[in-house]
Amino acid sequence: MIEKIRIIVCIKQVPAVMEIKINPETNTLIREGIENIINPFDTYAIEEGVRLKARLIALKDNSFDVEVIAISMGPPQSVEILREAISLGIDSGVLVSDRAFAGSDTWATAYTLSKAIKKIEGWKIIILGKQTLDGDTGQVGPELAHILNIPFIGYASKITEISRNKMVIKRLMEDRYETFEVRLPAAISVGKDINIPGIPSLRGKMKSRSAEIPVWGNEYLGMEAKECGLNGSYTQVIKIFTPEHKHETLMLSGTPDEQVSEIYSKLKELNLI
Amino acid sequence: MRYLLTEEQKMIVEICRKIVEDRIIPVRAEFDEKRIFPTDIIKEIGKSDLFRLFVPEKYGGMGTGIFEVCLATEELSRGDLSVATSYAASGLGFIPIILMGSEEQKEKYLPQLASGEKLAAFGLTEADAGSDVSAIRTTAVKDGDFYILNGTKQWITNGGEADIYTIFAKTDPEKGARGVSALIVEKGTNGFEFGKKEDKLGIRASTTRELIFNNCKIPKENLISREGMGFVIVMRTFDQSRPAVGAQGVGVAQAALEEALNYSKIRTQFGTSISSFQAIQHMLADMATSVEAARSLVYYTAKVIDSGEKDVSRLSAMSKLFASDMAMKVTVDAVQILGGYGFMKDYPVEKMMRDAKITQIYEGTNQIQRNIIALDLIKKGFN
Incomplete structure (x- = not known):
């Protein structure tokens, strides 16, 4: 029998903003007029998933087949990033979405994702972006691996070896390289140094438009109310605020030469030089 | 979108723009200066399925028409004409196989050319x-x-x-x-x-x-x-491929026009932006009008070819002739609007001007195009 190896890529939809603005009255993100995108680090996870599939297929081992599945937990409109992932070479997508999941902290998110992943037969490699643009915690990956009881290697820089049973992972730390050999299943998180995300293909885009993306709610995942959403969360955000800027910051852009002359004239204007 | 494009055609444009923004623009000046063949960019174009467009589905292609090839070529040419030329030249190499090759030749060569794994x-x-x-x-x-x-x-x-x-x-x-x-x-x-x-x-x-x-x-x-049959194959191939040279002209001219327009709004002389001078305004108006006219002719020609019409030599030659002459004029004018800066390598328009020149020469000089048009006109008149 041919074994099906499944690579799971976890992705999240985030607002496409350089600077997040928060409504001071409601403590929530101001989302009006802001486009939603795939969390930038997750685009590297998608690309790595697609590349690992190609590498496993290149082994020409007829005893297994490989599929890359993207999973996103979020509101119904997150289906758009799953379609985008398919246009980039992902085979299929799953949306984990239910009102009961609203307000999940990183633990509840990881727990919910673990429930969804367990529904997928043959999952062997889980890839996540190292952190999100909005939450910025980087905790879901390690928590997910902990719940699934599998090894987790964060900030992977390179997968130097891959086979049906193990991966060799290199990562760059501040002062050294570390190399790990892990047995599969395992989870990794990736950053910008692992690859250059690809360009969508025309066939991928066409496939993504018609792809059926199942929505898995709690009825399917079967968690107890106290395990998910706000009730399943150990942490609660009490207050979010935009720090007050006591000093005005001027950001310069352009070529280094342009920036130097701009800063020079500014300093001159302020009589500092 | 000014033209009524299908979903698939819009996707082609989106993909090409992404390739241009992410992969081509950051390196084009260096590649031009050092004569570096854009191997990785061509691979990316292959991965994006753009070589598959005109190849029949039976041989790993997507079976689109020449119109889609022109859209892709135009968009890539906005980024860099070298890349667009390398892309289109592979098509030129395999169109003879598509048009007149044997079943065995098609099965042997087209799939690997459609995937971009190999170039022609x-x-x-x-x-x-x-x-x-x-x-x-x-x-x-x-x-x-x-x-x-x-x-x-x-x-x-x-x-x-x-x-x-x-x-x-x-x-x-x-x-x-x-x-x-x-x-x-x-x-x-x-x-x-x-x-x-x-x-x-x-x-x-x-x-x-x-x-x-x-x-x-x-x-x-x-x-x-x-x-x-060589001469017939050359002529039939060029009938299909010349609108794509026209599309190259449209793309490079569009890029030069955009550079000139942006520059005219930020360049200040005599205390005001140069876009407020009528001399510049009229140049921009003429450039934009001629780009649009050439684009219309190229798109129309491609649509006529895709409709199955066989007698297309005259129209095909016209689209190449008009769009390439237009591209030369518009890129020269773009350099003029940028003035001294336009003449410098720090700005992309001098390269666009140098690049545009070839479109008047290759795949039949524009003098040959005029011969084709005139002879066809005299022989057949207007039906």
């Missing part, structure tokens, strides 16, 4: 033969199950980079243009070598090389169609 090239021009196809000196002499190829091709786009070459050679030197045949030659065949790499005015990142054949043995199965 079109070998017609020689030192003394370009516009005049009948002056070809390369010979292919039948010897049992082979043709023995001898001669030198000049200025072949994708030379050395391509794996599959459509080569035009005389199988019957007595017969002039009617003695020319087309053969598929694979890189690596004994007796097939590459000569010097040209140093060019424009499209410097695309590769232009000599192909040297010295008693090169080609299996007779590699003959496209029949002996003596």
